[in-house]
């Protein structure tokens with residue numbers, strides 16, 4: 001008898017969340033989705049999931065969680081744009097701190113057996129440390145988005161220690177792949193470049209283009225989410241490749257894959273973003289049995305192909 005028969009996925013109409021939903025349904029788990037469709041899309045939704053169009057801030061949300069009593073919660077709903085969080089920290093905190101705390105509270109009261117929170121590795125550390133860094137490095141987020149994610153992690157540790165709700169925090173590197181929307185900071189640089197180049201529109205690089213990120217394919221991230229549910233391990237885990245890739249290198253690779261033949265053009269960098277980032281995921285390898293398997297070139301080819309088929313999507 002499987003331990004988890006029902007799952008609630010917040011943000012299940014979004015990029016990563018919708019792939020998580022698909023993986024759960026493949027495992028014959030009954031899935032409920034809460035999403036306000038602010039950046040998510042109905043087209044991403046698996047038809048076999050039960051969908052509730054609602055915000056996690058909605059007054060109805062705790063009652064709904066109490067009624068559904070899911071065995072496991074995957075919390076992915078969030079305001080995901082680092083730049084928006086810099087412009088409007090209170091708006092970001094409303095969804096990413098208050099919404100998250102309300103959901104955790106409702107889940108603990110409903111007796112949820114495991115709470116899996118999608119946090120950010122890229123936004124958790126400052127430029128003071130040299131990548132790739134492990135979870136042992138002290139979190140030092142420099143943006144309101146990162147501060148909110150860290151707060152969520154700390155509230156979750158409270159829920160586990162005081163209310164006995166086991167948790168896993170997955171601090172993701174920069175995720176890319178099919179269905180990624182065009183909104184949201186560096187997180188979307190691969191989808192932005194792919195879509196813009198396929199549409200034949202000019203593509204700009206922010207800053208010098210020498211800033212690096214750790215790009216992890218969405219299929220690998222979904223595998224980490226499933227292992228987080230299935231394994232008994234709890235705590236914080238990095239989910240990345242450990243490899244740094246510059247924005248300039250991505251521009252060149254996607255330029256070639258799409259055949260766009262664009263010249264590089266630059267706009268000034270934004271505040272609240274680090275120059276370098278990459279995650280050491282040895283802890284996830286040891287305790288969850290997870291390792292990134294998709295090579296960047298293979299993942300990029302799959303992503304560009306998907307954008308070619310879905311070029312008209314916003």
Ligand SMILES: NC(=O)c1ccc[n+]([C@@H]2O[C@H](COP(=O)([O-])OP(=O)(O)OC[C@H]3O[C@@H](n4cnc5c(N)ncnc54)[C@H](O)[C@@H]3O)[C@@H](O)[C@H]2O)c1
Pocket residue numbers: 010011012013014015016017034035036037038039040041054055056057075076077078079080095099118119120121171172173174175176181187188
């Ligand atoms: N994409 C990345 O590189 C990356 C990296 C690290 C962490 N994350 C985290 O992963 C999660 C999913 O991100 P994504 O890239 O799939 O983005 P996304 O925008 O596609 O997904 C977020 C989903 O949450 C929904 N949502 C937003 N606010 C909501 C609210 N108040 N109530 C209910 N639903 C709401 C959106 O409609 C959307 O479907 C987020 O928590 C994000 O912070 C993403």
